[in-house]
Amino acid sequence: MSRWNIAAAQYVRQDDCVDSHVAHHLRFIAEAARHQCDLLVFPELSLTGPGDTTLPPPPGDRQLEPILNATRQHRITVIAGITVDKLGQRQKGLALFSPCSDTIHRYPQGSGASLIPGEKQLTIIDTDADAPNLDPLATLFASSQDVGDNRWRQSINALQRFAHKYAIAVLMANARSGSALWDEKGQLIVRADKGELLLTGSRDRRGWQGDIIPLG
Template identity: 25%
Template sequence: MKNLDICAAQYCSVAGDLNANIDRHVQFMRHAAKQGVEFLLFPELSLTGYEPSLARELAQTPDVALLQPLRELAKQSGMTTVVGLPLRQVGSDAILIGALVFAADGSQATYTKQHLHPGEEAVFSPGDGGALLNIKAEHIALSVCADFTHASHAQAAAHAGAGVYATSVLISENGYPHDSGLLEDYAREHSLGVLMANHGGPSGGWACAGRSAFWAPGGKRVVSAAGTGDCLVIARRRQGVWQGQVVECSATP
Protein backbone atom coordinates (compact mmCIF):
# COMPACT_ATOMS: atom_id res chain seq x y z
CA MET A 1 0.00 0.00 0.00
CA LYS A 2 1.58 3.27 -1.14
CA ASN A 3 2.14 6.31 1.02
CA LEU A 4 -0.48 8.99 0.39
CA ASP A 5 -1.05 12.60 1.52
CA ILE A 6 -4.59 13.96 1.14
CA CYS A 7 -6.07 17.15 2.50
CA ALA A 8 -9.33 18.94 3.19
CA ALA A 9 -9.05 22.70 2.72
CA GLN A 10 -11.30 24.21 5.37
CA TYR A 11 -12.04 27.50 3.68
CA CYS A 12 -13.98 30.71 4.38
CA SER A 13 -15.40 31.89 1.04
CA VAL A 14 -15.77 35.55 0.07
CA ALA A 15 -19.45 35.72 -0.87
CA GLY A 16 -19.98 36.12 -4.61
CA ASP A 17 -16.42 37.26 -5.40
CA LEU A 18 -14.82 34.85 -7.86
CA ASN A 19 -11.62 36.83 -8.28
CA ALA A 20 -10.97 37.15 -4.56
CA ASN A 21 -11.68 33.47 -4.03
CA ILE A 22 -9.38 32.43 -6.87
CA ASP A 23 -6.56 34.41 -5.27
CA ARG A 24 -7.23 32.80 -1.90
CA HIS A 25 -7.46 29.32 -3.45
CA VAL A 26 -3.99 29.90 -4.90
CA GLN A 27 -2.72 30.72 -1.39
CA PHE A 28 -4.28 27.55 0.04
CA MET A 29 -2.86 25.46 -2.79
CA ARG A 30 0.63 26.81 -2.18
CA HIS A 31 0.33 26.06 1.53
CA ALA A 32 -0.80 22.51 0.77
CA ALA A 33 1.92 21.91 -1.81
CA LYS A 34 4.56 22.90 0.75
CA GLN A 35 3.10 20.19 3.00
CA GLY A 36 3.55 17.55 0.28
CA VAL A 37 -0.19 17.15 -0.31
CA GLU A 38 -1.09 15.09 -3.39
CA PHE A 39 -4.88 15.54 -3.31
CA LEU A 40 -6.56 18.75 -2.11
CA LEU A 41 -10.33 19.06 -1.61
CA PHE A 42 -12.19 22.37 -1.17
CA PRO A 43 -15.75 22.74 0.22
CA GLU A 44 -18.99 22.90 -1.76
CA LEU A 45 -19.16 26.02 -3.99
CA SER A 46 -15.86 27.21 -2.53
CA LEU A 47 -15.16 29.69 -5.35
CA THR A 48 -18.39 31.65 -4.81
CA GLY A 49 -19.62 30.70 -1.38
CA TYR A 50 -22.95 28.96 -0.93
CA GLU A 51 -25.00 31.75 -2.51
CA PRO A 52 -27.95 30.29 -4.47
CA SER A 53 -29.39 33.75 -5.23
CA LEU A 54 -26.15 34.65 -7.03
CA ALA A 55 -25.50 31.29 -8.64
CA ARG A 56 -26.97 32.02 -12.07
CA GLU A 57 -24.91 35.17 -12.59
CA LEU A 58 -21.76 33.53 -11.17
CA ALA A 59 -22.05 30.22 -13.05
CA GLN A 60 -19.16 29.36 -15.35
CA THR A 61 -18.45 26.76 -18.01
CA PRO A 62 -15.87 24.12 -17.00
CA ASP A 63 -13.27 25.48 -19.44
CA VAL A 64 -13.49 29.13 -18.31
CA ALA A 65 -10.15 30.92 -18.68
CA LEU A 66 -10.64 32.66 -15.33
CA LEU A 67 -9.60 29.48 -13.55
CA GLN A 68 -6.36 28.99 -15.48
CA PRO A 69 -4.17 29.98 -12.49
CA LEU A 70 -5.64 27.07 -10.53
CA ARG A 71 -5.14 24.62 -13.40
CA GLU A 72 -1.54 25.68 -13.84
CA LEU A 73 -0.72 25.53 -10.14
CA ALA A 74 -2.23 22.06 -9.78
CA LYS A 75 -0.01 20.80 -12.59
CA GLN A 76 3.07 22.71 -11.46
CA SER A 77 2.79 21.40 -7.89
CA GLY A 78 1.76 17.87 -8.89
CA MET A 79 -1.29 18.18 -6.63
CA THR A 80 -4.72 17.17 -7.89
CA THR A 81 -7.12 19.85 -6.64
CA VAL A 82 -10.93 19.89 -6.44
CA VAL A 83 -12.70 23.27 -6.31
CA GLY A 84 -16.43 24.07 -6.13
CA LEU A 85 -18.53 26.48 -8.18
CA PRO A 86 -21.87 26.79 -10.03
CA LEU A 87 -21.50 25.28 -13.49
CA ARG A 88 -23.35 25.73 -16.74
CA GLN A 89 -22.89 23.48 -19.74
CA VAL A 90 -22.65 24.88 -23.25
CA GLY A 91 -26.09 24.84 -24.88
CA SER A 92 -28.03 24.43 -21.63
CA ASP A 93 -29.72 26.85 -19.23
CA ALA A 94 -29.37 24.42 -16.32
CA ILE A 95 -27.14 25.46 -13.39
CA LEU A 96 -25.35 22.64 -11.61
CA ILE A 97 -23.49 22.50 -8.30
CA GLY A 98 -20.12 21.48 -9.63
CA ALA A 99 -16.71 20.34 -8.52
CA LEU A 100 -13.88 20.87 -10.99
CA VAL A 101 -10.92 18.52 -10.76
CA PHE A 102 -7.60 20.03 -11.82
CA ALA A 103 -5.35 17.01 -12.07
CA ALA A 104 -1.64 16.83 -11.38
CA ASP A 105 -1.01 15.77 -14.99
CA GLY A 106 -2.73 18.86 -16.42
CA SER A 107 -5.99 17.16 -17.32
CA GLN A 108 -9.38 18.25 -16.01
CA ALA A 109 -12.55 16.45 -14.96
CA THR A 110 -15.96 17.49 -13.67
CA TYR A 111 -18.18 16.16 -10.91
CA THR A 112 -21.74 17.50 -10.57
CA LYS A 113 -23.89 17.10 -7.45
CA GLN A 114 -26.48 14.38 -7.96
CA HIS A 115 -28.78 14.90 -4.97
CA LEU A 116 -30.14 18.33 -4.06
CA HIS A 117 -31.22 19.59 -0.65
CA PRO A 118 -34.87 20.73 -0.44
CA GLY A 119 -35.10 24.21 -1.95
CA GLU A 120 -31.98 23.91 -4.11
CA GLU A 121 -34.10 22.79 -7.05
CA ALA A 122 -35.39 26.37 -7.35
CA VAL A 123 -31.97 27.33 -8.72
CA PHE A 124 -30.00 24.17 -9.46
CA SER A 125 -30.56 21.02 -11.50
CA PRO A 126 -29.39 17.55 -10.42
CA GLY A 127 -26.08 16.50 -11.91
CA ASP A 128 -24.58 13.22 -13.04
CA GLY A 129 -21.77 12.67 -10.57
CA GLY A 130 -18.39 11.81 -12.03
CA ALA A 131 -15.74 9.14 -12.42
CA LEU A 132 -13.38 7.88 -9.75
CA LEU A 133 -10.05 9.68 -9.52
CA ASN A 134 -6.76 7.80 -9.46
CA ILE A 135 -4.12 9.23 -7.12
CA LYS A 136 -1.02 7.03 -6.80
CA ALA A 137 -3.10 3.92 -7.53
CA GLU A 138 -5.68 4.94 -4.88
CA HIS A 139 -9.20 5.33 -6.25
CA ILE A 140 -10.97 8.39 -4.81
CA ALA A 141 -14.73 8.92 -5.17
CA LEU A 142 -16.12 12.45 -5.00
CA SER A 143 -19.38 13.66 -3.53
CA VAL A 144 -20.91 17.06 -2.85
CA CYS A 145 -22.88 17.60 0.36
CA ALA A 146 -26.40 16.10 0.01
CA ASP A 147 -24.94 13.26 -2.07
CA PHE A 148 -23.50 11.69 1.09
CA THR A 149 -26.86 11.83 2.89
CA HIS A 150 -27.97 9.04 0.53
CA ALA A 151 -26.40 5.81 1.78
CA SER A 152 -26.51 4.39 -1.75
CA HIS A 153 -23.99 7.01 -2.90
CA ALA A 154 -21.18 5.89 -0.60
CA GLN A 155 -22.14 2.26 -1.15
CA ALA A 156 -21.82 2.69 -4.91
CA ALA A 157 -18.41 4.31 -4.45
CA ALA A 158 -17.20 1.36 -2.41
CA HIS A 159 -18.58 -1.15 -4.91
CA ALA A 160 -16.81 0.72 -7.72
CA GLY A 161 -13.49 0.16 -5.96
CA ALA A 162 -12.94 3.46 -4.15
CA GLY A 163 -10.54 3.46 -1.23
CA VAL A 164 -11.31 7.06 -0.26
CA TYR A 165 -14.65 8.89 -0.25
CA ALA A 166 -14.02 12.65 -0.52
CA THR A 167 -16.95 14.96 0.13
CA SER A 168 -17.16 18.74 -0.32
CA VAL A 169 -19.79 20.08 2.04
CA LEU A 170 -21.57 22.90 3.77
CA ILE A 171 -22.53 21.57 7.20
CA SER A 172 -24.03 23.81 9.85
CA GLU A 173 -23.45 23.64 13.58
CA ASN A 174 -26.87 22.06 14.06
CA GLY A 175 -26.32 19.47 11.34
CA TYR A 176 -22.79 18.45 12.25
CA PRO A 177 -23.46 15.68 14.82
CA HIS A 178 -25.78 13.80 12.47
CA ASP A 179 -23.79 14.35 9.29
CA SER A 180 -20.40 13.52 10.77
CA GLY A 181 -21.98 10.38 12.20
CA LEU A 182 -23.04 9.30 8.72
CA LEU A 183 -19.52 9.77 7.39
CA GLU A 184 -18.03 7.81 10.26
CA ASP A 185 -20.53 5.02 9.53
CA TYR A 186 -19.44 4.88 5.88
CA ALA A 187 -15.79 4.59 6.91
CA ARG A 188 -16.70 1.69 9.18
CA GLU A 189 -19.27 -0.12 7.02
CA HIS A 190 -17.46 0.14 3.68
CA SER A 191 -13.84 0.22 4.91
CA LEU A 192 -13.37 3.59 3.22
CA GLY A 193 -11.15 6.47 4.14
CA VAL A 194 -13.54 9.44 4.35
CA LEU A 195 -12.32 12.99 3.79
CA MET A 196 -14.69 15.90 4.48
CA ALA A 197 -13.99 19.55 3.57
CA ASN A 198 -16.39 22.00 5.21
CA HIS A 199 -16.67 25.78 5.09
CA GLY A 200 -14.77 27.46 7.89
CA GLY A 201 -17.17 30.37 8.37
CA PRO A 202 -20.65 31.67 7.52
CA SER A 203 -21.86 31.17 3.97
CA GLY A 204 -25.25 31.85 2.42
CA GLY A 205 -26.74 32.66 5.80
CA TRP A 206 -25.61 29.38 7.34
CA ALA A 207 -23.42 29.22 10.44
CA CYS A 208 -21.01 26.57 9.17
CA ALA A 209 -19.42 24.23 11.68
CA GLY A 210 -15.94 23.88 10.24
CA ARG A 211 -14.44 20.77 11.88
CA SER A 212 -13.33 19.30 8.57
CA ALA A 213 -12.10 15.78 9.18
CA PHE A 214 -10.74 12.45 8.01
CA TRP A 215 -11.91 9.02 9.15
CA ALA A 216 -9.72 5.99 8.43
CA PRO A 217 -11.16 2.75 7.06
CA GLY A 218 -12.88 1.15 10.04
CA GLY A 219 -14.33 4.42 11.33
CA LYS A 220 -11.59 5.94 13.50
CA ARG A 221 -11.47 9.75 13.29
CA VAL A 222 -7.80 10.39 12.57
CA VAL A 223 -7.83 14.18 12.42
CA SER A 224 -10.28 17.07 12.62
CA ALA A 225 -10.14 20.85 12.71
CA ALA A 226 -10.95 22.06 16.22
CA GLY A 227 -13.67 24.41 15.00
CA THR A 228 -14.09 27.13 12.37
CA GLY A 229 -11.51 29.21 10.50
CA ASP A 230 -9.11 28.66 7.60
CA CYS A 231 -6.89 25.59 7.82
CA LEU A 232 -5.63 22.47 6.11
CA VAL A 233 -6.70 19.12 7.55
CA ILE A 234 -4.12 16.64 6.30
CA ALA A 235 -4.27 12.84 6.43
CA ARG A 236 -1.04 10.97 5.70
CA ARG A 237 -0.80 7.23 5.09
CA ARG A 238 2.53 5.68 5.97
CA GLN A 239 3.07 1.92 5.73
CA GLY A 240 -0.69 1.44 5.75
CA VAL A 241 -1.29 3.56 8.88
CA TRP A 242 -3.13 6.90 8.74
CA GLN A 243 -1.88 9.90 10.72
CA GLY A 244 -3.28 13.43 10.85
CA GLN A 245 -2.13 17.04 10.97
CA VAL A 246 -3.91 20.41 11.05
CA VAL A 247 -2.08 23.38 9.54
CA GLU A 248 -3.39 26.91 10.01
CA CYS A 249 -3.54 29.02 6.83
CA SER A 250 -2.28 32.56 7.17
CA ALA A 251 -2.73 35.31 4.57
CA THR A 252 0.47 34.37 2.71
CA PRO A 253 2.03 30.95 2.10
Protein backbone atom coordinates (compact mmCIF):
# COMPACT_ATOMS: atom_id res chain seq x y z
CA MET A 1 0.00 0.00 0.00
CA SER A 2 1.33 3.44 -0.98
CA ARG A 3 0.18 5.05 2.29
CA TRP A 4 -0.31 3.43 5.70
CA ASN A 5 -2.09 5.24 8.53
CA ILE A 6 -1.75 3.85 12.06
CA ALA A 7 -2.77 4.97 15.54
CA ALA A 8 -2.16 4.21 19.20
CA ALA A 9 -5.07 4.68 21.59
CA GLN A 10 -3.88 6.31 24.79
CA TYR A 11 -6.71 4.83 26.79
CA VAL A 12 -7.14 5.05 30.56
CA ARG A 13 -9.27 2.26 32.04
CA GLN A 14 -11.93 3.38 34.51
CA ASP A 15 -13.12 -0.03 35.81
CA ASP A 16 -13.05 -3.76 35.10
CA CYS A 17 -16.37 -3.93 33.20
CA VAL A 18 -15.81 -5.44 29.75
CA ASP A 19 -19.03 -3.99 28.32
CA SER A 20 -18.11 -0.42 29.27
CA HIS A 21 -14.64 -0.90 27.82
CA VAL A 22 -16.12 -2.20 24.57
CA ALA A 23 -18.32 0.88 24.32
CA HIS A 24 -15.34 3.16 24.92
CA HIS A 25 -13.22 1.26 22.39
CA LEU A 26 -15.91 1.89 19.79
CA ARG A 27 -15.48 5.63 20.33
CA PHE A 28 -11.74 5.37 19.69
CA ILE A 29 -12.34 3.19 16.61
CA ALA A 30 -14.80 5.69 15.13
CA GLU A 31 -12.35 8.56 15.71
CA ALA A 32 -9.45 6.60 14.18
CA ALA A 33 -11.62 5.74 11.18
CA ARG A 34 -12.52 9.42 10.79
CA HIS A 35 -8.81 10.06 10.35
CA GLN A 36 -8.57 7.21 7.82
CA CYS A 37 -6.43 4.96 10.03
CA ASP A 38 -5.80 1.42 8.81
CA LEU A 39 -4.62 0.12 12.20
CA LEU A 40 -5.45 1.03 15.81
CA VAL A 41 -3.49 -0.38 18.77
CA PHE A 42 -4.75 -0.24 22.39
CA PRO A 43 -2.72 -0.61 25.62
CA GLU A 44 -2.45 -3.86 27.57
CA LEU A 45 -5.60 -5.20 29.27
CA SER A 46 -7.61 -2.40 27.67
CA LEU A 47 -10.74 -4.57 27.38
CA THR A 48 -10.61 -6.26 30.79
CA GLY A 49 -8.82 -4.07 33.28
CA PRO A 50 -6.10 -5.55 35.50
CA GLY A 51 -8.37 -7.08 38.14
CA ASP A 52 -7.99 -6.57 41.87
CA THR A 53 -5.70 -9.41 42.94
CA THR A 54 -5.74 -11.71 39.89
CA LEU A 55 -6.18 -11.16 36.18
CA PRO A 56 -9.86 -11.14 35.14
CA PRO A 57 -11.30 -13.93 32.95
CA PRO A 58 -10.97 -13.64 29.17
CA PRO A 59 -13.97 -11.96 27.51
CA GLY A 60 -16.08 -14.11 25.20
CA ASP A 61 -16.72 -13.60 21.50
CA ARG A 62 -20.24 -12.33 22.13
CA GLN A 63 -18.99 -9.55 24.40
CA LEU A 64 -16.42 -8.50 21.81
CA GLU A 65 -18.66 -8.82 18.75
CA PRO A 66 -19.42 -5.05 18.57
CA ILE A 67 -15.71 -4.37 18.03
CA LEU A 68 -15.47 -6.97 15.28
CA ASN A 69 -18.52 -5.40 13.61
CA ALA A 70 -16.96 -1.94 13.89
CA THR A 71 -13.74 -3.08 12.23
CA ARG A 72 -15.76 -4.35 9.28
CA GLN A 73 -17.81 -1.19 9.09
CA HIS A 74 -14.80 1.12 9.18
CA ARG A 75 -12.32 -1.18 7.41
CA ILE A 76 -9.80 -0.86 10.21
CA THR A 77 -7.64 -3.45 11.98
CA VAL A 78 -7.69 -3.29 15.79
CA ILE A 79 -5.31 -4.77 18.38
CA ALA A 80 -6.71 -4.63 21.92
CA GLY A 81 -5.54 -5.86 25.32
CA ILE A 82 -7.28 -8.88 26.87
CA THR A 83 -6.48 -11.86 29.05
CA VAL A 84 -5.99 -15.39 27.72
CA ASP A 85 -5.91 -18.81 29.36
CA LYS A 86 -3.03 -20.93 28.12
CA LEU A 87 -1.97 -24.29 29.53
CA GLY A 88 -4.08 -23.69 32.62
CA GLN A 89 -2.53 -20.30 33.34
CA ARG A 90 -4.08 -16.87 32.87
CA GLN A 91 -1.89 -14.24 31.28
CA LYS A 92 -2.00 -10.94 29.48
CA GLY A 93 -2.93 -11.23 25.83
CA LEU A 94 -3.81 -9.47 22.60
CA ALA A 95 -7.00 -9.68 20.55
CA LEU A 96 -6.76 -9.04 16.82
CA PHE A 97 -9.88 -7.79 15.05
CA SER A 98 -9.50 -7.74 11.27
CA PRO A 99 -12.07 -6.41 8.81
CA CYS A 100 -11.21 -9.35 6.55
CA SER A 101 -11.85 -12.05 9.17
CA ASP A 102 -14.97 -13.38 10.90
CA THR A 103 -12.84 -14.63 13.80
CA ILE A 104 -11.34 -12.81 16.77
CA HIS A 105 -7.74 -14.02 17.00
CA ARG A 106 -6.20 -14.24 20.48
CA TYR A 107 -2.51 -14.30 21.35
CA PRO A 108 -0.31 -14.12 24.45
CA GLN A 109 0.96 -10.57 24.78
CA GLY A 110 4.68 -11.27 24.73
CA SER A 111 6.81 -8.16 24.33
CA GLY A 112 4.70 -7.05 21.40
CA ALA A 113 3.69 -8.07 17.90
CA SER A 114 5.03 -7.52 14.43
CA LEU A 115 2.69 -7.19 11.49
CA ILE A 116 2.49 -6.66 7.77
CA PRO A 117 -0.04 -4.19 6.33
CA GLY A 118 -3.16 -6.04 5.22
CA GLU A 119 -2.27 -9.37 6.86
CA LYS A 120 -4.78 -11.22 9.08
CA GLN A 121 -2.39 -12.40 11.78
CA LEU A 122 0.21 -11.20 14.24
CA THR A 123 3.66 -12.53 15.03
CA ILE A 124 4.26 -12.33 18.78
CA ILE A 125 7.78 -11.16 19.58
CA ASP A 126 10.04 -11.61 22.60
CA THR A 127 12.31 -8.58 22.48
CA ASP A 128 14.64 -10.15 25.07
CA ALA A 129 15.45 -13.06 22.77
CA ASP A 130 18.85 -13.14 21.07
CA ALA A 131 17.17 -13.27 17.66
CA PRO A 132 13.50 -12.12 17.68
CA ASN A 133 11.37 -13.96 15.13
CA LEU A 134 10.60 -10.89 13.05
CA ASP A 135 9.03 -11.56 9.66
CA PRO A 136 11.33 -9.98 7.05
CA LEU A 137 8.26 -8.42 5.42
CA ALA A 138 6.98 -6.87 8.68
CA THR A 139 7.00 -3.07 8.67
CA LEU A 140 5.78 -2.37 12.23
CA PHE A 141 6.32 -3.62 15.76
CA ALA A 142 3.40 -2.77 18.07
CA SER A 143 3.81 -2.69 21.86
CA SER A 144 0.77 -2.53 24.19
CA GLN A 145 1.73 -1.29 27.66
CA ASP A 146 0.48 0.22 30.91
CA VAL A 147 3.53 1.62 32.67
CA GLY A 148 4.28 4.56 34.95
CA ASP A 149 7.21 6.97 34.84
CA ASN A 150 10.09 4.68 35.87
CA ARG A 151 9.12 1.70 33.71
CA TRP A 152 8.07 4.06 30.91
CA ARG A 153 11.60 5.42 30.61
CA GLN A 154 12.97 1.89 30.45
CA SER A 155 10.37 0.94 27.84
CA ILE A 156 10.97 3.85 25.49
CA ASN A 157 14.73 3.34 25.62
CA ALA A 158 14.34 -0.36 24.85
CA LEU A 159 11.84 0.24 22.03
CA GLN A 160 13.97 2.92 20.42
CA ARG A 161 16.98 0.58 20.43
CA PHE A 162 14.79 -2.20 19.00
CA ALA A 163 13.62 0.03 16.13
CA HIS A 164 17.19 1.00 15.26
CA LYS A 165 18.67 -2.47 15.63
CA TYR A 166 16.08 -4.27 13.53
CA ALA A 167 15.23 -1.41 11.15
CA ILE A 168 11.51 -1.55 11.88
CA ALA A 169 9.05 1.16 12.89
CA VAL A 170 7.77 0.82 16.48
CA LEU A 171 4.40 1.97 17.82
CA MET A 172 3.86 2.05 21.60
CA ALA A 173 0.34 2.37 23.03
CA ASN A 174 0.63 3.21 26.73
CA ALA A 175 -2.44 3.59 28.93
CA ARG A 176 -1.23 6.42 31.12
CA SER A 177 0.86 8.76 28.97
CA GLY A 178 3.86 8.80 26.67
CA SER A 179 2.57 6.71 23.76
CA ALA A 180 5.06 7.06 20.93
CA LEU A 181 6.12 6.19 17.39
CA TRP A 182 9.67 5.66 16.11
CA ASP A 183 10.71 5.15 12.50
CA GLU A 184 12.94 2.42 11.09
CA LYS A 185 16.07 4.34 12.12
CA GLY A 186 14.97 4.69 15.73
CA GLN A 187 14.14 8.37 15.26
CA LEU A 188 11.24 9.60 17.39
CA ILE A 189 8.37 10.71 15.13
CA VAL A 190 5.79 11.71 17.75
CA ARG A 191 5.22 11.25 21.49
CA ALA A 192 2.13 12.04 23.57
CA ASP A 193 1.75 13.74 26.92
CA LYS A 194 -1.03 12.75 29.33
CA GLY A 195 -4.71 12.32 28.57
CA GLU A 196 -7.02 10.23 26.41
CA LEU A 197 -6.01 10.72 22.82
CA LEU A 198 -5.01 9.16 19.54
CA LEU A 199 -1.37 9.22 18.54
CA THR A 200 -1.29 8.81 14.76
CA GLY A 201 1.40 7.99 12.27
CA SER A 202 1.32 8.05 8.50
CA ARG A 203 3.92 6.50 6.22
CA ASP A 204 4.32 7.28 2.54
CA ARG A 205 7.26 7.44 0.15
CA ARG A 206 8.75 10.32 2.11
CA GLY A 207 8.73 8.36 5.39
CA TRP A 208 6.75 8.74 8.63
CA GLN A 209 4.81 11.72 9.95
CA GLY A 210 2.93 11.90 13.25
CA ASP A 211 0.17 13.79 15.02
CA ILE A 212 -1.71 13.94 18.33
CA ILE A 213 -5.53 14.00 18.30
CA PRO A 214 -7.28 14.70 21.65
CA LEU A 215 -10.55 12.93 22.30
CA GLY A 216 -12.91 15.71 23.35
